Amino acid sequence: MKKLILGAAVSAALLAGTAQAAITLDGAGKVVVTPADTYEIYLSGASAALDYIEHLATSTSVIAADRMCDSTQPIYKFKDNGGGKDQNAYYCTLNPLNPQLVGLAGGKANLLIYKRSVGGSAKGVAPLIDDAKGNNAAAHVEFLNVDPSVCTAPTGTGLLTSTCTYSPTTAGQFKSEIPDFGISDVDPEQFRGVNTSGTAVNPSDVGLLNVESAGGQVFGIGATLKLRNALQEAQFGVGNACVGAESEACMPSLTRDQVASIMTGKLDSWKDLKVGASDLYTLASAAYKPGNANARVHICTRTDGSGTKAQMGINFLNYPCATAATAPKADTGTLGEVIASAQVHAMSSAGNLSECLRELDAGVNTIGTGFNNTYTTGGARWAIGLQGLEKNANQAEDWRFIKIDGIAPTLENVAKGKYHDWAELTFQYSKTHVWDLSEDLIVKEFIKAASNPNVIVSLNQTNIHPFGDSGFLASPKNFTPTANGTFASSYPVNPYSHATTSQGVNNCRIPAAYDLPNATNAGIQLQ
Incomplete structure (x- = not known):
């Protein structure tokens, strides 16, 4: 500017x-x-x-x-x-x-x-660092x-x-500008390795930015509707009243390790998910079966640089937090389903990811322009994807959130320390950004x-799902949680944080209660 x-x-x-x-x-x-x-x-x-x-x-x-x-x-x-x-x-x-x-x-x-x-969260970080370094050409997006x-x-x-x-x-049809500020699903330091879109963030570069906690966002694993129903059949029984139902009690579940196995490409077919001596594909009713006999695994994920993808790597794979961690499986492009490999579709935005899930569930390529569904022979495909819980609360789209380790993705479960797939968003801007008059105050x-x-x-x-309230939580770094660590949807403050009283938000840090010794009637709930 x-x-x-x-x-x-x-x-x-x-x-x-x-x-x-x-x-x-x-x-x-x-x-x-x-x-x-x-x-x-x-x-x-x-x-x-x-x-x-x-x-x-x-x-x-x-x-x-x-x-x-x-x-x-x-x-x-x-x-x-x-x-x-x-x-x-x-x-x-x-x-x-x-x-x-x-x-x-x-x-x-x-x-x-x-x-x-x-371009996702990386575009809320990298251009701001370039701005701080005076790299004006790279800072323009x-x-x-x-x-x-x-x-x-x-x-x-x-x-x-x-x-x-x-x-x-x-x-x-576009304007090229230097962003005044950015928002990312995780803190800037996590944009390294496969989380990079452009230049990886050097931890020393983070000091060039003012980084402010924006609170916590709940994320989850979404399953195409037919896959969700097949999981319900496997876990509750074919013909059970829970099949197709939307309540919290009827939500099917995958474990963290099962999600990690899928996201790293260890499963190439949904037949690899066993149910006793049988498997998920074999048990599914005809109305819910995927349209290819191989039951190939499809994953609707995000492109490198996405904060949604980054938080999934942190919460399910410990990536990039540990050098020994396995990265998520990369986009597979036009890989054919006859090849024994999970099909990974990397989308540039959350909206395109929803389209990926919808089109695979429908077995068509007519819904939008963000995902080119070529897997239409035989009809639908089963797929899972990564989304924030501010999506699909009205269930207008043909995919559903599932539980992780038997826990539903609700605000209350996050505040009780029971649901772990959440991240602390951050806003950031260059410490040397040139502002127009008063725009910094805005x-x-x-x-x-x-x-x-x-x-x-x-x-x-707008984030009230059939299984409970979800979406966003204020950070205890900025606001005091309710007394005794109880959760109140009317004042949604998380008692847990990835920050400490002396260190800023780092989503690689296991969240812990924030500053209890200096808070009145503080605590965290046991159950």
């Missing part, structure tokens, strides 16, 4: 306050961005956190004093023409009820937050261009949505609101 240089008279006028400048539409009803009256903030990184970011930026359920946008004015969402899985932006009038957003030195009335998800020439007129009610033609290589307010349990509780309202 270019720093604004204002004359003394102009500065004084802005500081004194100016009239609100409404967001305008052109003659075709398309949104016109007025840079002179708009703070433009660029955020890149974790695709799993897209819904989290969108809710924080636009939802009226967030406490009024913490909202970024004025809910009495129109709020616009821009999304890429691939379904909005890779690039988004949110345009609104600044919220006058948020005291941190009143009287900003820039004097602008409106806020435009760009959110890049493509592509964002959505919200110009009326490539975007439709907004439609809908509430959040008004415009679709923009996007290509990272076609002039006019970013700091955004980060503060993102980690506030009173804000997170509203974010979690």
